[in-house]
Amino acid sequence: MEVLWTVPLLLLIPLLMWTSSTFVFYFKKCFYVAYMMCLALLAIPLCVLKSGGRDVENMRIIRSLVRHVKYFLGLRFEVSGWEHLQTEGPYVIISNHQSSLDVLGLMEILPDRCTMIAKKELVYAGTVGLVCWLGGIVFINRKKTSDAKSVMTDAAKTMLDEQIRLWVFPEGTRNQRGDLLPFKKGAFHLAVQAQVPVIPIVFSSYSNFYLRKEKQFNSGNSSGLCSCFNVFLCVRRSSHAEVLSLLRRHQIEDPPKDRHEGDDVRRHHIPLRQILQRDALGLLEHLQLRNPEQRADAALNTNH
Ligand SMILES: CCCCCCCC/C=C\CCCCCCCC(=O)SCCNC(=O)CCNC(=O)[C@H](O)C(C)(C)COP(=O)(O)OP(=O)(O)OC[C@H]1O[C@@H](n2cnc3c(N)ncnc32)[C@H](O)[C@@H]1OP(=O)(O)O
Numbered sequence: 001m002e003v004l005w006t007v008p009l010l011l012l013i014p015l016l017m018w019t020s021s022t023f024v025f026y027f028k029k030c031f032y033v034a035y036m037m038c039l040a041l042l043a044i045p046l047c048v049l050k051s052g053g054r055d056v057e058n059m060r061i062i063r064s065l066v067r068h069v070k071y072f073l074g075l076r077f078e079v080s081g082w083e084h085l086q087t088e089g090p091y092v093i094i095s096n097h098q099s100s101l102d103v104l105g106l107m108e109i110l111p112d113r114c115t116m117i118a119k120k121e122l123v124y125a126g127t128v129g130l131v132c133w134l135g136g137i138v139f140i141n142r143k144k145t146s147d148a149k150s151v152m153t154d155a156a157k158t159m160l161d162e163q164i165r166l167w168v169f170p171e172g173t174r175n176q177r178g179d180l181l182p183f184k185k186g187a188f189h190l191a192v193q194a195q196v197p198v199i200p201i202v203f204s205s206y207s208n209f210y211l212r213k214e215k216q217f218n219s220g221n222s223s224g225l226c227s228c229f230n231v232f233l234c235v236r237r238s239s240h241a242e243v244l245s246l247l248r249r250h251q252i253e254d255p256p257k258d259r260h261e262g263d264d265v266r267r268h269h270i271p272l273r274q275i276l277q278r279d280a281l282g283l284l285e286h287l288q289l290r291n292p293e294q295r296a297d298a299a300l301n302t303n304h
């Protein structure tokens, strides 16, 4: 008897998928969260067996478990400049942050011994939270700057002691407007304190397949033949040395403390994060282009 009821129910799902884009949106979102939760459940014992607890090496397991999730959501990633991540030793990665889907792109290119900075609320996200903790993610309290700063200062030391790379979302929150929010400063303090390079990574806009406000998560083009959307990931070359040499070339240095505001040096002083923000913003503009070929050309032209 029950079987008779489940058949029409099962038929209802494809019917709704076919007719309602809002249903597709919620279906895909729920699938994503539920599936990640299940994967996390699988990851927990594997991580514990591998490292006995919290360890950045667990990111290898997490990365390999997450990499196929993109196929279910109809996403593909094109990566340019991957070689820039092959720099020896620790560095800070900064990237734009559009959605929790960023985790898929992040895992696509995550270098070894790299973990992230995240808001502390994430640790309470059930099995996913536990996996984040096991993967060595550094949790900060965004509402308490002094706490966040001291956690990040400790992280700078750990980066060097344990040769760890850190991925920071310097906008500090998700942003799907197609631009960059003003960068927070923590990532740059981190790089200066640890004296490591900053590597910017830009994700192209998700707006051709995913719009949170409009409840759109497309499943293919109108012909239904192609259900695949490309996300373009562009890794820039290590910018820290580049920025320092730029500053030196223009004889711009951190203004000595005893100089006052109106001083020439102060007026010409360009903070590191401002230069990187400009660099990332320019690249983001290029990546807004819809046509993948155009995007590839743009990236090749800017990614020297
Ligand atoms: C098989 C498994 C299956 C599934 C499992 C999946 C697993 C998934 C795995 C992995 C996924 C991971 C995905 C993670 C994604 C998470 C994303 C997020 O959570 S994004 C939110 C958190 N991120 C941030 O907030 C950015 C970092 N934030 C900062 O850097 C800020 O700067 C912060 C919090 C430290 C302070 O923020 P302020 O809002 O107060 O603003 P400000 O202007 O930046 O700083 C205020 C003053 O403090 C100084 N300051 C900041 N940091 C400093 C420091 N480290 N040292 C000294 N001074 C510092 C600054 O210079 C500024 O002072 P003056 O204005 O310059 O005088």
Ligand SMILES: CCCCCCCC/C=C\CCCCCCCC(=O)OC[C@@H](O)COP(=O)(O)O
Pocket: 032, 033, 034, 036, 037, 097, 099, 100, 101, 103, 119, 122, 124, 125, 126, 128, 172, 173, 174
């Ligand atoms: C028992 C609690 C259940 C909570 C369920 C949430 C579980 C999420 C499950 C699957 C998604 C896996 C990817 C997790 C990583 C998502 C990180 C993320 O994108 O956090 C948002 C944060 O950057 C910015 O937050 P705000 O925009 O400032 O707010």
